[in-house]
Amino acid sequence: xxxxxxxxxxxxxxxxxxxxxxxxxxxxxxxxxxxxxxxxxxxxxxxxxxxxxxxxxxxxxxxxxxxxxxxxxxxxxxxxxxxxxxxxxxxxxxxxxxxxxxxxxxxxxxxxxxxxxxxxxxxxxxxxxxxxxxxxxxxxxxxxxxxxxxxxxxxxxxxxxxxxxxxxxxxxxxxxxxxxxxxxxxxxxxxxxxxxxxxxxxxxxxxxxxxxxxxxxxxxxxxxxxxxxxxxxxxxxxxxxxxxxxxxxxxxxxxxxxxxxxxxxxxxxxxxxxxxxxxxxxxxxxxxxxxxxxxxxxxxxxxxxxxxxxxxxxxxxxxxxxxxxxxxxxxxxxxxxxxxxxxxxxxxxxxxxxxxxxxxxxxxxxxxxxxxxxxxxxxxxxxxxxxxxxxxxxxxxxxxxxxxxxxxxxxxxxxxxxxxxxxxxxxxxxxxxxxxxxxxxxxxx
Amino acid sequence: xxxxxxxxxxxxxxxxxxxxxxxxxxxxxxxxxxxxxxxxxxxxxxxxxxxxxxxxxxxxxxxxxxxxxxxxxxxxxxxxxxxxxxxxxxxxxxxxxxxxxxxxxxxxxxxxxxxxxxxxxxxxxxxxxxxxxxxxxxxxxxxxxxxxxxxxxxxxxxxxxxxxxxxxxxxxxxxxxxxxxxxxxxxxxxxxxxxxxxxxxxxxxxxxxxxxxxxxxxxxxxxxxxxxxxxxxxxxxxxxxxxxxxxxxxxxxxxxxxxxxxxxxxxxxxxxxxxxxxxxxxxxxxx
Numbered sequence: 001x002x003x004x005x006x007x008x009x010x011x012x013x014x015x016x017x018x019x020x021x022x023x024x025x026x027x028x029x030x031x032x033x034x035x036x037x038x039x040x041x042x043x044x045x046x047x048x049x050x051x052x053x054x055x056x057x058x059x060x061x062x063x064x065x066x067x068x069x070x071x072x073x074x075x076x077x078x079x080x081x082x083x084x085x086x087x088x089x090x091x092x093x094x095x096x097x098x099x100x101x102x103x104x105x106x107x108x109x110x111x112x113x114x115x116x117x118x119x120x121x122x123x124x125x126x127x128x129x130x131x132x133x134x135x136x137x138x139x140x141x142x143x144x145x146x147x148x149x150x151x152x153x154x155x156x157x158x159x160x161x162x163x164x165x166x167x168x169x170x171x172x173x174x175x176x177x178x179x180x181x182x183x184x185x186x187x188x189x190x191x192x193x194x195x196x197x198x199x200x201x202x203x204x205x206x207x208x209x210x211x212x213x214x215x216x217x218x219x220x221x222x223x224x225x226x227x228x229x230x231x232x233x234x235x236x237x238x239x240x241x242x243x244x245x246x247x248x249x250x251x252x253x254x255x256x257x258x259x260x261x262x263x264x265x266x267x268x269x270x271x272x273x274x275x276x277x278x279x280x281x282x283x284x285x286x287x288x289x290x291x292x293x294x295x296x297x298x299x300x301x302x303x304x305x306x307x308x309x310x311x312x313x314x315x316x317x318x319x320x321x322x323x324x325x326x327x328x329x330x331x332x333x334x335x336x337x338x339x340x341x342x343x344x345x346x347x348x349x350x351x352x353x354x355x356x357x358x359x360x361x362x363x364x365x366x367x368x369x370x371x372x373x374x375x376x377x378x379x380x381x382x383x384x385x386x387x388x389x390x391x392x393x394x395x396x397x398x399x400x401x402x403x404x405x406x407x408x409x410x411x412x413x414x415x416x417x418x419x420x421x422x423x424x425x426x427x428x429x430x431x432x433x434x435x436x437x438x439x440x441x442x443x444x445x
Numbered sequence: 446x447x448x449x450x451x452x453x454x455x456x457x458x459x460x461x462x463x464x465x466x467x468x469x470x471x472x473x474x475x476x477x478x479x480x481x482x483x484x485x486x487x488x489x490x491x492x493x494x495x496x497x498x499x500x501x502x503x504x505x506x507x508x509x510x511x512x513x514x515x516x517x518x519x520x521x522x523x524x525x526x527x528x529x530x531x532x533x534x535x536x537x538x539x540x541x542x543x544x545x546x547x548x549x550x551x552x553x554x555x556x557x558x559x560x561x562x563x564x565x566x567x568x569x570x571x572x573x574x575x576x577x578x579x580x581x582x583x584x585x586x587x588x589x590x591x592x593x594x595x596x597x598x599x600x601x602x603x604x605x606x607x608x609x610x611x612x613x614x615x616x617x618x619x620x621x622x623x624x625x626x627x628x629x630x631x632x633x634x635x636x637x638x639x640x641x642x643x644x645x646x647x648x649x650x651x652x653x654x655x656x657x658x659x660x661x662x663x664x665x666x667x668x669x670x671x672x673x674x675x676x677x678x679x680x681x682x683x684x685x686x687x688x689x690x691x692x693x694x695x696x697x698x699x700x701x702x703x704x705x706x707x708x709x710x711x712x713x714x715x716x717x718x719x720x721x722x723x724x725x726x727x728x729x730x731x732x
Contacts, residue, residue, distance in 0.1 A: 059693055082670070084689070087681075087682075090665075094575070094582075098578065098579050100582060101582055101587055101588065103669075259688070269490055281691065284690070284691055285691070288692075288693065289692060291487065316690070351691060352690065
């Protein structure tokens, strides 16, 4: 009993320290670096122990939690898989609205982060001094977790994009690996003409992919300053992408196979789909879910418009501390361990692609010959990609909603094989209307 | 010379064809499910959807379904049975009692209740899920079985059905006779009228069972811990883990799990259809 009481007291002290840190930071948040504090309160909380709840669907989460508890037996982490991506966000959103029921720590993808940061649902980790970690992460992922000068998570995985291609299919049809998008479209036509059952890739309309492609093309369709939002899905970058991708959509050069379905995995294995332009986390999926493609697939840099190396991020998650947390310092300690401490290793071992520069540059990681890819050192391509990510991208502060209506708008273009520009225009109209209804001041163009 | 009678009506080729096509349309997904539940994950990826392929793995799949992720499927099955037993069972009892009362007794405010019930029939449960969530959250009931059971107890449609059915199926004279014999109202209900109501009650029980068994949106919103999930939400979680970074597709288990999930409903329909059919025609003919 008395032990519990001393613990409670220690909690109190830590909570007070945290409060003070918040108080200090809010007073001086005008600086460009945002809130900064020290990690002492985090260390103290870790020492004091306690109980936190963690929501995540990452396959490595279970092992990571077990390893954490082994290292810190006085901390109990209740691991809950509350659903994959948007299911989890719906629950988070509801819990935040209701004022209770949210976990202490949650996995949030980069695209969804601004939405939770803007609604003041996440703790600013700057109060614990985590701004000091900036140099430890790739620039593109760090830019994703910073929002309005606050730090709303530590990056876990990243998804710099690359070109995955089926070497066997390419060789058989005498197609060279495309370096530019022009060559890519030419390869698509050549392949489909030579063998009508084969396609260069599949795309049935995925908002994450479309935005990544606009990102690579240099587009900045979304700008947000607080609650003032500007949407321009017809900017130069967006148009550059549609001019490219329309050739495949309108020319019916895309396999009509839904991503992540059993058909899709089958098509990746039997050569129906010859390439994938996707995030660096894909090799793990190839190994575990496309056994039939072993030895056939290879990795090359993402094609570009002018041959100069540039890429974008696709996917990727961070772990954030919720404002509802009763013990934010302990929650922050857990996040620090996950993405800046011993938690990174089990994550990489499970096939994840890290965001930490130390791992991205360690020879053991970079020069690993991967048997699935015929012994190719794929991480050399992928780590280079993480350095070539185009800068300055931002998501919409209601991106999860935006993604949910992508199918109704842009999806129609995919379905009917018509111009993507009309689809993007319809998407933009829907997003402007919704944003204004939600209390944002949204302007188009 | 064609004889047309009530028991041998004229055949319509068009109607037969249309119905046959419809039957096919209804059965194909089921056939697909049964066929693919017999395949391994690898065979799913390498064989055509409507033919058998690879080793026959149905029993292996069933075994895996029950053991995968520490046997959580069994827990989900138990949860579903709990939600259906208490929720749909309770809904049936409440709808029966209320519908009977509304049909057979005159009391002030009856018209208002009628309007409210009819209005409630028109509101889909999905529309109420989020407001219900916020209310339950204030009560501290979210992420507990009660969050699923309490909303399931309300079945305006069931109430309405029993109401209409009781009006037709129970003659006032019967109740009058019982009253003259000295029976109290409760006794009349349990020993005389309830028996007349059985087809209606079974119909309502089937409806509430099916809707609770298939309920997806409410538990999706209310529950955050997989240990309280019903089968619908749980299977979707298995299905969702096939996408994105670190995907672990278990399509074979999702398919086998889905097959196992519909079996109890099929059994319930087969066992109860006798009552159900006789209930549907009540009141259609003046006897």
